[in-house]
Amino acid sequence: MTDMIAKEGVEAETVEAVKSLSGKYKYGFSTDIESEYAPLGLDEDIVKLISKKNDEPEWMLDWRLQAFERWKLMKEPEWAMVDYPKINFQDIYYYSRPKSMSEDKPKSLDDVDPKLLETYAKLGIPLKEQALLAGVEAPKSDRKVAVDAVFDSVSVGTTFQKELKNAGVIFMSISEALKEHPELVKKYIGSVVPQSDNFYATLNSAVFSDGSFVYIPEGVKCPMELSTYFRINAENTGQFERTLIIAEKGSSVSYLEGCTAPKRDVAQLHAAVVELVILEDAEIKYSTVQNWYPGDENGKGGIYNFVTKRADCRGDRAKVMWTQVETGSAVTWKYPSCILRGNASQGEFYSIAIANNMQQADTGTKMIHLGKNTKSRIVSKGISAGKAQNTYRGLVSMHPKAANARNYTQCDSLLIGDKCGAHTVPYIEVKNNTARVEHEATTSKVDDDQLFYCRQRGMDEEEAVALVVNGFCKEVLQALPMEFAMEAQALVAISLEGSVG
């Protein structure tokens, strides 16, 4: 019975948390703070300026400039099932930082502008070194989470650095890492997502301003969860962050990522790159709760979320698990992928993508099986409501040397109402006849009889929808770290507010 209590407990707590939350997008406030901007638009000088602001080594600037040259020749991808006005890349600020974070920036979190700290407190992100976690009120626990807080173009601070250092773990902003561990950054940056990978990744390579850097040495189990919290605050500003995580042989880490932005009438661009390098017997668990401002009911404003995330399982038996809960953004274009290079390496992708009102999501994964006995698993749950369009797009590729490789894919779509759409676009390539690929897909509707049943038992309509949808997403929610799962369940309910009746 005890295991049941624990399991049921999470859900019941969540239902309460869901009930306690009201109002639509609760992170839509903005922080009134003085910021400095790079001049509007993008040219070589802006790239140089960003590099200079971060006081980077020369090779980094050269790399950026090379990316910029490539980017100028590239075209925006048009194959995704998303439709948005053409972006004017000269009408965006590529760098914005709070004035208080400039040249003589605070030495420690204690010296950071209270307004910034207040913002994170309001978002529920603990920047004090205590056992607490992001999101809705989490149950008291002894688990610690180290946070790197990125505000517009810069990292405001990173907690628990000392404790992590004692364990040999490096967790800092990538701008700091470029100063303190340039050899590591140089060795791995662009090695998973090459600079020329795609339009947005190349743009990011030229203009990324900050992001997180994690290095877990051989044999080390990271003693706490690591997390980065991204906040876009400034208007007309793009956020281009870059995350690089390296797990050496036999090491492991669980990393969480959260994102929010104020309500603004004008759409904003977020183009991030995440690279994971996983060596022999190492394991990375990467969880995302993406809650960027989705725009209003009529599709005004919101974040364009164009992100390239990729994990390279370089060693044998390396393992990666992507879990994402995508509830925000006006447009999402994102395919966290796994390159299963090492023999018997494993990739997993668990996704919940919710699109309500005028939101559009085109998301999925790529599982590239190169090594023998590699295994991958994809569980995707897409929920569409309002007039939203939700597409799962995935590739499973079994290369000639991937003997006995296995993939299992499950793609479920849930429709709420009759004005939304769900699409599934799976690509499968098999070049080794011992490989096995399984694909299951379902599409269903939230059924009136289910809602009536719940309401007859006393739940109101939104509570009933939240319950049914959380049930639909259960397998993915279970893959999240517990505290995050609660936040995610609450988010599922909030994102669907107003989707019925």
Added chain:
Amino acid sequence: MLNIKNLQVGLEEENKQILKGVDLNIGEGEVHAIMGPNGSGKSTTSYVLAGKDGYEITGGTVELNGHNLLDMDPEERAAAGLFLAFQYPVEIPGVGNMTFLRTAVNAQRKARGEKELTAGEFLKTVREKAKSLKIDSDMLKRPVNVGFSGGEKKRNEILQMAMLEPKMCVLDETDSGLDVDAMKLVAEGVNALRDGKRSFLVITHYQRLLDHIKPDVVHIMANGRIIKSGGPELALEVEKNGYADILAEVA
């Protein structure tokens, strides 16, 4: 307790009258049964009481303890004490039976301005009640009604009823699809809830359920009306002679 006056109901989507003036008064602590041939309007009556969409009320009133039921949303009716045991309980994949129950119990308590049950209080009560219905912990863990047998589904309905402690229970053909043992178990569950205050409306095709749940009043419904009411002997008469005699009698 429940007062139905001249209730007239049609389908929203097609021009079809189903209830043509139903009158029914159920007092506190009473058990009434409605029997009748297929298509007579028995299930419609239960759905209309619970507030299901798709019906158009064209006349009449329904009051529960003096409150106009027809003005309320389904969840408000539930909080006011109306419970419907469904003929076909729906499945809700991924939602644990316990979670569902606790959400429902606390939603009603909240709506009534009562304190919500803590996890501990809830668990204790649910285990006690489940035990008497022979519902094991596995069934409490499984998703709501998913993969449940006919008997399990109906027992689960009675468990929900026991947990929600409604004032007015409507049982829509709770005996359908049950074997004799399962029916006995369900009937015992219902009888355990009879406390002299709680009222019941038992809708059934067959007399056999009424052997176990003894009604105070039996009504015969046909063609959208209650055509005859009487004591438990009326059910026995139907069992023996079918509906033909009664229908002929009132025609």
